[in-house]
Amino acid sequence: MTRANGVPEWLRPLLDRLGTARVEDFTRLPTPPEGGRASAVLVLLGEQHGEPDVLMLQRAETLRTHAGQPAFPGGASDPGDADAAATALREAEEEVGLAPASVTVLAQLPQLWIPVSDFVVTPVLAWWHAPHEVHPRAPEEVARVARLPVAELVDPANRLQVRHPSGWVGPAFQVRGMLVWGFTAGVLSALLEMAGWARPWPRDRIAELPVSTPQPAPAAGTDVG
Numbered sequence: 374m375t376r377a378n379g380v381p382e383w384l385r386p387l388l389d390r391l392g393t394a395r396v397e398d399f400t401r402l403p404t405p406p407e408g409g410r411a412s413a414v415l416v417l418l419g420e421q422h423g424e425p426d427v428l429m430l431q432r433a434e435t436l437r438t439h440a441g442q443p444a445f446p447g448g449a450s451d452p453g454d455a456d457a458a459a460t461a462l463r464e465a466e467e468e469v470g471l472a473p474a475s476v477t478v479l480a481q482l483p484q485l486w487i488p489v490s491d492f493v494v495t496p497v498l499a500w501w502h503a504p505h506e507v508h509p510r511a512p513e514e515v516a517r518v519a520r521l522p523v524a525e526l527v528d529p530a531n532r533l534q535v536r537h538p539s540g541w542v543g544p545a546f547q548v549r550g551m552l553v554w555g556f557t558a559g560v561l562s563a564l565l566e567m568a569g570w571a572r573p574w575p576r577d578r579i580a581e582l583p584v585s586t587p588q589p590a591p592a593a594g595t596d597v598g
Contacts, residue, residue, distance in 0.1 A: 380500050383425055387568035396483045399563045404486045409493035414447030415461035419501035424522055430469055431517040443551045457481050457495035469518045470510050475503035489588045496560055521548050527565055532574035538584050
């Protein structure tokens with residue numbers, strides 16, 4: 374069932390809730406009033422066989438930062454980008470071959486600060502109204518692209534927390550061979566709660582990240598110490 378504009382009804386609760394979304398819904402860290410490098414990520418929701426999913430990529434193991442880590446498509450803003458949505462769509466096209474015309478931008482979430490890299494990230498929520506094949510366009514940067522079903526993301530068997538050697542603890546998802554954690558998992562966790570899709574899951578299930586794991590980017594549900 375869809376609205377007149379083609380956006381599915383299952384997205385309505387999330388869109389309604391995002392109208393009052395605040396930084397505090399996603400992170401305990403306030404966004405600085407100025408400074409930080411502007412960037413954006415694309416939270417692209419689609420549908421397969423009547424079931425919602427989200428587009429995710431896995432970074433190449435050879436990268437100097439965030440090697441092997443799942444993430445939303447996205448990156449730093451360019452001077453020619455009109456806004457955060459333009460940044461997110463451009464990066465998604467460069468990374469996985471996403472056609473911008475296949476996407477309906479729905480909302481820009483609050484700007485979130487990542488202190489470890491000093492990025493100020495705007496998550497851009499979008500509906501994939503005309504899905505098509507996507508793949509890593511630069512294998513040296515992107516190892517894999519996947520559409521992760523929301524039903525599997527909210528399955529309690531696939532949810533856990535991870536602990537970084539620094540003491541940071543935050544939500545994570547173990548889905549289809551991907552361990553999604555850090556900033557990406559924090560944003561996902563918050564959106565699932567806002568949409569009313571989340572299910573109770575065992576918060577005491579904690580996995581230790583390897584000592585060599587890069588410093589995480591805090592987001593919703595995280596703790597330090």
